[in-house]
Structures are given as structure tokens and as C-alpha cells.
Amino acid sequence: MILGRSERGKPPVEPVTLKILVAGGFGVGKTTCVGAVSEIRPLRTEEVLTEAGRPVDDTRGVESKHTTTVAMDFGRITLREDLVLYLFGTPGQHRFWFLWDELASGALGAVVLVDTRRLEDCFAAVDYFERRSIPFVVAVNCFEGAARHPAEDVRQALDLDPDVPVVLCDARERESVKEVLVTVVRHAMTYAADRDRSVTT
Numbered sequence: 679m680i681l682g683r684s685e686r687g688k689p690p691v692e693p694v695t696l697k698i699l700v701a702g703g704f705g706v707g708k709t710t711c712v713g714a715v716s717e718i719r720p721l722r723t724e725e726v727l728t729e730a731g732r733p734v735d736d737t738r739g740v741e742s743k744h745t746t747t748v749a750m751d752f753g754r755i756t757l758r759e760d761l762v763l764y765l766f767g768t769p770g771q772h773r774f775w776f777l778w779d780e781l782a783s784g785a786l787g788a789v790v791l792v793d794t795r796r797l798e799d800c801f802a803a804v805d806y807f808e809r810r811s812i813p814f815v816v817a818v819n820c821f822e823g824a825a826r827h828p829a830e831d832v833r834q835a836l837d838l839d840p841d842v843p844v845v846l847c848d849a850r851e852r853e854s855v856k857e858v859l860v861t862v863v864r865h866a867m868t869y870a871a872d873r874d875r876s877v878t879t
């Protein structure tokens with residue numbers, strides 16, 4: 679039987695795909711975060727932390743950590759039928775930072791994950807996105823045993839612009855990470871709209 683035009687369902691929507699980076703210092707939970715939300719088996723590039731790396735790989739606070747990302751994490755999440763995010767987790771250690779420019783190319787926005795016990799580890803990521811005018815949100819990964827700091831204290835300590843969202847999250851929880859991603863997409867959209875307005879006026 680041939681379906682008439684009015685009987686055909688809605689045409690399938692071609693989703694918009696956006697690239698989001700997940701950045702932050704060493705061992706802050708970037709790989710965990712991408713793995714928690716990805717609907718495909720995330721691509722990981724983990725290598726075992728070795729004895730030789732001990733002087734440079736600071737695992738304080740994440741003593742159970744045995745591997746580290748050496749290139750990137752990759753995952754995908756469908757936020758809405760018409761909106762798909764490609765997630766790129768960056769390597770946390772400074773010796774792999776040469777990869778960041780490649781990963782950042784074409785990114786709509788970024789999540790900077792922070793651990794309040796080692797706040798200084800995220801300074802470089804915050805600087806990186808500020809300098810390149812890539813909109814980002816700061817997501818505090820609330821590890822057990824770490825003191826809870828109000829988001830406003832984190833904002834002050836990082837000297838963030840007032841419009842940069844600061845949210846608390848648990849990198850292991852899908853719903854929590856999803857909320858962070860919704861926040862970054864909203865923020866990046868507002869940022870882009872403001873920028874377009876200032877260009878046309």
C-alpha cells in the first residue's frame with residue numbers, strides 16, 4: 679500500500695550536532711564524566727600510571743587512580759531528538775597539552791571540571807578558554823570527603839566573570855552530568871546570541 683502525503687509520519691529530523699570539550703586538571707574526573715553520559719561506548723585513550731611518572735603525576739585525593747588519559751576521551755549524547763552533543767575529554771596532564779588546540783577546534787563550548795581540594799589545577803584550563811573566547815561553565819566535581827564550598831566561593835577563587843555558570847556535580851552520575859551539559863549548551867547559545875547582536879549593532 680502506498681501512503682498518501684498526509685499519512686506519512688513526520689519526516690525524521692536531522693539533528694544539530696555540537697562539539698563540547700570536557701577539560702580540567704589531572705584526575706578531576708573528565709574520563710568518568712564522559713563515560714557516565716555517553717550513549718555509545720566511549721572511546722578512551724587510557725595508559726597505566728607508572729612508577730616512573732610518580733614525581734610528576736600527582737594522585738593526591740585520587741589514590742585509587744591507576745590510569746591517565748594520554749590523548750582524549752570521546753562520547754556522544756542525544757540531549758533532544760534534534761540535538762546531539764559530541765563530547766571530547768581532554769588529557770589532564772601538562773605534558774599532553776599540545777593536543778588541546780586540535781581538540782578545541784570547532785568547539786561550541788567547554789566544561790571545566792574542578793576538584794576544590796586542588797583548585798589550582800584548573801587555572802590553566804580556565805585561562806585557556808578565556809583567552810580564546812570559548813564559552814565555558816565550571817562544574818565542581820563533589821568528591822566524598824572534600825569540603826563543600828558554595829558555588830560563589832569557587833567563582834571568587836577562580837576570579838570568573840559574573841556570567842560564567844558555576845554548578846556542582848557528581849561526575850559518576852548520568853543525570854548530574856547531563857544537567858551540566860544542558861547548562862553549557864544554554865550558556866554557549868546565549869554567548870553566541872550576545873556576540874551576534876554586538877556585531878550587527
Ligand SMILES: Nc1nc2c(ncn2[C@@H]2O[C@H](COP(=O)(O)OP(=O)(O)OP(=O)(O)O)[C@@H](O)[C@H]2O)c(=O)[nH]1
Pocket residue numbers: 703704705706707708709710711740742743744745746747748768769770771819820821822847848849850
Ligand atoms: N569519589 C569520587 N570519585 C570520582 C569521582 N569522579 C571521578 N572519580 C574517581 O577519580 C579518579 C579520576 O577519574 P578520571 O575520570 O580518570 O579523571 P580524569 O580527569 O579523566 O584524569 P586524567 O585523564 O588522568 O587527567 C578515578 O579513580 C575515578 O573513579 C567523583 O565524583 N567522586
Ligand SMILES: [Mg+2]
Pocket residue numbers: 708709710746747751767768769770
Ligand atoms: Mg582522563
